[in-house]
Amino acid sequence: MNIFRLAGDMTHLASVLVLLLKIHTIKSCAGVSLKTQELYALVFAMRYMDIFTDFVSVYNTIMKLIFLGSSFSIVWYIRRHRVVRRSYDKDQDTFRHYFLMLPCLLLALIIHEKFTFREVMWTFSIYLEAVAILPQLVLLQRTRNIDNLTGQYVFLLGAYRAFYILNWVYRYFTEPHYVHWITWIAGLVQTLLYADFFYYYFESWKNNVRLQLPA
Numbered sequence: 001m002n003i004f005r006l007a008g009d010m011t012h013l014a015s016v017l018v019l020l021l022k023i024h025t026i027k028s029c030a031g032v033s034l035k036t037q038e039l040y041a042l043v044f045a046m047r048y049m050d051i052f053t054d055f056v057s058v059y060n061t062i063m064k065l066i067f068l069g070s071s072f073s074i075v076w077y078i079r080r081h082r083v084v085r086r087s088y089d090k091d092q093d094t095f096r097h098y099f100l101m102l103p104c105l106l107l108a109l110i111i112h113e114k115f116t117f118r119e120v121m122w123t124f125s126i127y128l129e130a131v132a133i134l135p136q137l138v139l140l141q142r143t144r145n146i147d148n149l150t151g152q153y154v155f156l157l158g159a160y161r162a163f164y165i166l167n168w169v170y171r172y173f174t175e176p177h178y179v180h181w182i183t184w185i186a187g188l189v190q191t192l193l194y195a196d197f198f199y200y201y202f203e204s205w206k207n208n209v210r211l212q213l214p215a
Helices: 003-026 034-047 058-080 098-110 117-131 134-143 148-174 181-193 195-207
Strands: none
Touching: 003 058, 003 148, 034 058, 034 098, 034 117, 034 134, 098 117, 117 181, 134 148, 134 195, 148 181, 148 195, 181 195
16 A cells, blocks of 8 residues: 555545435436446446455455445436436437447456456456446536536546556556556556546636536
8 A cells, every 4th residue: 555546545435425425415417427337336346256255454345345335326326216317318328338348358358367257357347447437428528518526526536547557656666576567558548538528627627617528
């Protein structure tokens, strides 16, 4: 554990709390992509298959439980909650997220560190997380006007990955033989996908105007 890893984890946790705050308190999921949330639920389900078999630390287990529970609860809210689901804009959230799953699975079957079921599923989750934000970004481009909580949620998600890149750089220079090309490349791709959003987020903050993305 180092300061960059901790900052990444806390930023990731903050993004989830912001989204849950919006959904639970305001009873609205306007501007939130169900497709992205379903992808994240799948990411965590595949990545944390070892939660009841491999104990690392209390901190590690708690974080796994939080991300698993929150991701599936968000999907439930959008799909099933009698009030929240009314605000879901399925006509705009039309990204075919299933087409992201198959290429990521095939890539995981081809490029992995070890050919075991758990390792392939873990690698699949790494690839899928890299592109899981795409439906959300497309939805924001279509709706253009973005409320503060949704904008903060996406910003915090991007910041979490940026902190993790700093964590990897730090560990590369401080830990011998620390090389994880799959995680590094997928994380870099994921961060680059946020670049356009970051630009307009900081522009709106600098000019004190409502966040808008170009169509």
